[in-house]
Amino acid sequence: MAxxxxxxxIRQSLTVARRDFIATxxxxxxxxxxxxxxxxxxxxxxxxxxxxxxxxSVIDRSKLVVxxxxxxxxxxxxxxxxxxxxxxxxxxxxPIEFKLPEPNQEAQARSLIGSREGDVDAVLYGALxxxxxxxxxxxxxxxxxxxxxxxxxxxxxxxxxPAPLSKAVKTRIAQTQVTVGGHGTAAFMAVMAIFLLTLxxxxxxxxxxxxxRNNKVIEVLAAAVPLESVFVGKLVGMFGVALLFVGxxxxxxxxxxxxxxxxxxxxxMQVAPAVGKPMFALLFLVYFVMSYLLxxxxxxxxxxxxxxxxxxxxxxxxxxxxxxxxxxxxxxAAASPGSTVALVAxxxxxxxxxxxxxxxxxxxxxxxxxxxxxxxxxxxxxxIWLGARWxxxxxxxxxxxxxxxxxx
Amino acid sequence: xxxxxxxxxxxxxTKDKGIARVxxxxxxxxxxxxxxxxxxxxxxxxxxxxxxxTIYGVLGPNGAGKTTTLRMLLGxxxxxxGERTLLGHARPREASDQVGYLPEERGLYPxxxxxxxxxxxxxLRGLPWGVGRxxxxxxxxxxxxxxAVDTKIRKLSKGMAQLVQLxxxxxxxxxxxxxxxxxxxxxxxxxxxxxxLIRGEQARGATVLFSTHVMAHAERLCDRLxxxxxxxxxxxxxVNDARGQLPMQAxxxxxxxxxxxxxxxxxxxxxxxxxxxxxxxxGGIEDMLRLLTQSGHGVAGLSxxxxxxxxxxxxxxxxxxxxxxxxxxx
Numbered sequence: 001m002a003x004x005x006x007x008x009x010i011r012q013s014l015t016v017a018r019r020d021f022i023a024t025x026x027x028x029x030x031x032x033x034x035x036x037x038x039x040x041x042x043x044x045x046x047x048x049x050x051x052x053x054x055x056x057s058v059i060d061r062s063k064l065v066v067x068x069x070x071x072x073x074x075x076x077x078x079x080x081x082x083x084x085x086x087x088x089x090x091x092x093x094x095p096i097e098f099k100l101p102e103p104n105q106e107a108q109a110r111s112l113i114g115s116r117e118g119d120v121d122a123v124l125y126g127a128l129x130x131x132x133x134x135x136x137x138x139x140x141x142x143x144x145x146x147x148x149x150x151x152x153x154x155x156x157x158x159x160x161x162p163a164p165l166s167k168a169v170k171t172r173i174a175q176t177q178v179t180v181g182g183h184g185t186a187a188f189m190a191v192m193a194i195f196l197l198t199l200x201x202x203x204x205x206x207x208x209x210x211x212x213r214n215n216k217v218i219e220v221l222a223a224a225v226p227l228e229s230v231f232v233g234k235l236v237g238m239f240g241v242a243l244l245f246v247g248x249x250x251x252x253x254x255x256x257x258x259x260x261x262x263x264x265x266x267x268x269m270q271v272a273p274a275v276g277k278p279m280f281a282l283l284f285l286v287y288f289v290m291s292y293l294l295x296x297x298x299x300x301x302x303x304x305x306x307x308x309x310x311x312x313x314x315x316x317x318x319x320x321x322x323x324x325x326x327x328x329x330x331x332x333a334a335a336s337p338g339s340t341v342a343l344v345a346x347x348x349x350x351x352x353x354x355x356x357x358x359x360x361x362x363x364x365x366x367x368x369x370x371x372x373x374x375x376x377x378x379x380x381x382x383x384i385w386l387g388a389r390w391x392x393x394x395x396x397x398x399x400x401x402x403x404x405x406x407x408x
Numbered sequence: 409x410x411x412x413x414x415x416x417x418x419x420x421x422t423k424d425k426g427i428a429r430v431x432x433x434x435x436x437x438x439x440x441x442x443x444x445x446x447x448x449x450x451x452x453x454x455x456x457x458x459x460x461x462t463i464y465g466v467l468g469p470n471g472a473g474k475t476t477t478l479r480m481l482l483g484x485x486x487x488x489x490g491e492r493t494l495l496g497h498a499r500p501r502e503a504s505d506q507v508g509y510l511p512e513e514r515g516l517y518p519x520x521x522x523x524x525x526x527x528x529x530x531x532l533r534g535l536p537w538g539v540g541r542x543x544x545x546x547x548x549x550x551x552x553x554x555x556a557v558d559t560k561i562r563k564l565s566k567g568m569a570q571l572v573q574l575x576x577x578x579x580x581x582x583x584x585x586x587x588x589x590x591x592x593x594x595x596x597x598x599x600x601x602x603x604x605l606i607r608g609e610q611a612r613g614a615t616v617l618f619s620t621h622v623m624a625h626a627e628r629l630c631d632r633l634x635x636x637x638x639x640x641x642x643x644x645x646x647v648n649d650a651r652g653q654l655p656m657q658a659x660x661x662x663x664x665x666x667x668x669x670x671x672x673x674x675x676x677x678x679x680x681x682x683x684x685x686x687x688x689x690x691g692g693i694e695d696m697l698r699l700l701t702q703s704g705h706g707v708a709g710l711s712x713x714x715x716x717x718x719x720x721x722x723x724x725x726x727x728x729x730x731x732x733x734x735x736x737x738x
Binding site: 219 | 501504519532534
């Protein structure tokens with residue numbers, strides 16, 4: 001292509017991109033779009049709080065029962081006070097309730113476990129050196145706890161005191177070094193971030209062609225500009241919107257992170273990519289661009305084939321499922337760096353950006369990224385080229401195509 | 409809308425490089441253009457030669473292949489056969505910045521202001537946005553739409569939006585202006601103003617190629633025209649050449665009318681009120697007048713007129729073909 005033709009093609013694409021960018025961004029609805037993650041977060045938080053309250057309610061009603069004479073209850077309480085601090089607040093076993101044993105203790109215990117008034121997770125009865133413990137569904141841990149209590153009481157009885165035999169000196173040290181687990185967490189976060197951003201932003205492109213169809217502007221564009229330039233222009237215009245979105249939320253997340261409490265910030269420090277944060281940020285951006293271009297082009301192709309909103313929705317659904325498959329593949333790659341799955345995910349074009357972002361989090365090697373970026377660029381070129389051709393066919397056979405076929 | 413009257417016709421124009429280059433040449437050529445949709449040859453071997461600086465009409469009934477021909481000339485769709493050049497370029501895309509186009513299906517972005525819409529259409533053709541905005545204001549003021557410069561397209565009437573699109577097609581001062589059925593949807597006043605704009609573009613030095621199926625506009629505007637029907641070119645020449653396809657028409661009113669007069673008049677004579685209308689015979693009308701006088705019918709009135717373009721069009725296309733073509737698109 002001559003330099004002049006290339007310049008003209010770039011200029012035409014940028015003219016289309018500028019129009020699409022302005023038409024998208026300078027509207028009140030864009031503000032809603034920009035702030036829509038807040039709605040997601042708000043609904044997520046509300047759902048989380050609700051689920052947490054329901055769970056807590058169930059936990060609050062649960063209890064363990066010990067069938068024992070009243071004089072042994074104090075020993076149980078002392079042993080419980082010794083062992084309970086081992087658990088975090090949310091993981092602690094239910095409280096213990098004491099009941100006088102009846103003649104048939106086994107029947108009594110079964111009755112308690114099976115009671116509809118219920119929420120008795122486990123019941124202990126019998127001699128403490130060989131206690132019997134009955135427990136209900138999903139209450140094996142609670143049964144273990146009762147067994148440990150019995151064991152502790154026996155130990156205390158042998159030494160004649162429930163007092164601790166040693167007193168530890170505990171000092172908290174802030175861990176800031178990056179761990180392998182931290183790399184893995186960063187890898188998974190990278191996969192999910194690229195997936196969500198691409199799902200959210202690349203989908204914008206699918207509706208842009210419907211606009212031209214409805215307004216009948218497509219022929220004005222097609223007469224002045226090659227459809228390939230229209231295609232690229234639309235992709236670039238929506239990419240500008242995507243960058244604005246990412247820039248806005250990137251800034252918000254950075255600022256929020258800096259306001260986190262020291263302990264939480266220190267925990268976040270352990271979640272770090274293997275290639276280092278600046279290089280990871282750069283690679284993340286590159287892989288997001290690749291993913292956006294690949295998926296955005298695919299959405300644009302689909303959008304060009306559809307002539308109604310219903311068709312658009314029907315066509316976008318399979319693409320969403322494909323993306324779900326890709327994120328599954330890339331997540332598996334993130335969890336198993338160096339595995340065959342990771343290699344497959346890195347090679348397959350639509351999962352490659354996510355898989356390689358995960359690789360940047362898991363491994364400090366940079367040379368695979370040079371190869372991956374070249375490979376992805378090749379596929380971006382192929383998809384855009386193919387997309388532009390299908391776009392031309394899809395666009396020109398629709399809308400005014402009926403009249404065209406009459407040769408008017 | 410009140411377009412200003414165009415300046416006098418341009419004989420030479422050296423201001424614009426493209427126009428100067430093609431002024432002695434053909435702005436558009438087509439040789440054996442073919443386009444098939446499925447098994448149907450919608451355009452079937454059409455030849456065209458549009459001299460630079462002229463107003464050239466492509467006439468034809470609905471479904472004749474006019475729009476498809478224009479789209480192929482502009483490179484919007486590729487022909488299945490034949491060749492074409494646009495402003496000297498074998499690949500129409502290479503000349504797209506020097507071309508203005510008003511498609512048959514009008515379309516603008518509803519949320520855009522009129523000024524921006526015109527500037528956008530200019531920008532697509534390589535005109536800087538700033539220049540486009542400035543010219544948009546001038547063009548709209550000239551068209552009497554200055555008050556709507558910052559009005560969004562969705563708030564304009566259909567006719568006004570159509571005019572905005574028309575102005576968008578000339579904002580970059582193209583060397584070639586292609587208008588597909590430009591008069592449809594306009595009221596008579598705006599149709600007249602559009603004729604002024606077309607003449608103004610010609611006076612500026614541009615070539616204007618437009619399609620229509622309304623003969624009156626073509627008759628008033630066209631330096632040359634082509635008539636196509638059924639995908640084929642049936643005629644090419646001037647308006648007078650087209651009218652010359654039919655013999656002169658005599659309008660004769662006898663002093664005394666009776667059935668015997670039909671035996672003296674030519675076979676195609678038809679009664680229309682008090683007058684008879686018939687084609688002037690090849691040998692002239694003098695002998696017939698002598699017979700009419702001698703038979704006592706006399707001559708109360710006589711005029712000889714050239715047939716209109718409409719009559720020529722019907723003859724060239726064929727009344728049956730015209731009816732078939734109209735029926736085919738319904």
